[in-house]
Amino acid sequence: MSITxxxxxxxxxxxxxxxxxxxxxxxxxxxxxxxxxxxxAEYTVRQSLKVLMAGLSLIGITGMYLHQVKQAGVLGLIGYLVFGAGYLIMTSVEVIGAVVFPTLAHTTPAYVNDVFAVATGGHASGDIGLMQVLNLASAATFLGGGLLFGIGLFRARVLARWAAVLLAAGSVATLAFPLLPQVNARLFAIPIGVAMIGLGYSLWRGLRAPAARPLTGTVSSALHPAGTK
Structure with missing residues (x-):
């Protein structure tokens, strides 16, 4: 298989x-x-899938940006860099959650509960140190990057524009979660997930190998009387 x-x-x-x-x-x-x-064990499995998701997302948005680097312009570049930083920070947070927190849950459960509370939009009752900064940085870059990257994709007019709008709108909608405590926060992931599916499919579909076309021009010229001269 050749790499192209x-x-x-x-x-x-x-x-x-x-x-x-x-x-x-x-x-x-x-x-x-x-x-x-x-x-x-369920927590470990879910955390591992989140790490995989973040890595695949970073690969996906990199391919999207490089495919339309000229059309994306400065806004597309900024959006990609911020969104990419969001996924990188998310990866680090999820890796910490998968590797470190299961052990800390036995020794310092209060700290783990506080970190989880902050991660889900709540407040910590104690000091969680730099995990507070890391969670804020993850949220800011992921949601801000999703908004900017979605706008950049929409303006580039290369991939599915409905998915670009959904990515930007889904990122903005997530900011409303603290104002809607009765709503399950995990529902806000659905629009962004659907947007990634739509954008990824659009990128894949737009690069399918074109079907072979009959060489009508060559055949007709060969059969034309002028071709014998």
Whole structure:
């Protein structure tokens, strides 16, 4: 199998589709985050899928940006960099959650509960140190980057514009979560997940190998009397 820019870009599209499906899938029947849940096998599986989702998302948005780098302009570049930083920080947060928190849940469950409270839009009762900054940085870059990148994709007019609008709108809508405490926060992941699926499919579909066309021009010229001269 030869590695070509087209093959890499199509792979990025499939990565975005997979990331969108995972982003939605891990939200389904997600238990309440607390120290007790952090000690279970289900927590480890869900955290591992979140790490995979973040990595696939980063591959996907990189392929989207490179595919339309000229049309995206400065706004597209800024959006990509901020959104990419959001996924990088998200990856670090999820890795910490998968590797460190199961152990801390046995020794310092109050700290784990406070970190989870902040991560889900609540408030910590104690000091969680730099995890507070890391969570804020993750939210700011992910949501801000999703908004800017979505606008950049919409203006570029290369990938599915409805998905670009959904990405930007979904990012903005997530900011309303603190004002809607009665709404399950995990529902806000659905628009962004669907947007990633739509954008990834659009990227993959736009690079499908064109079907072979009959060489009508060559055949007709060969049969034309002038072709014998």
């Amino acid at each position: 820019p087209t093959a890499l870009t199509r792979s990025a599209g499939l990565s975005a589709v997979a990331a969108g499906l995972l982003f939605i899938g891990v939200q389904i029947n997600h238990p309440h985050l607390d120290a007790d849940f952090a000690t279970t």
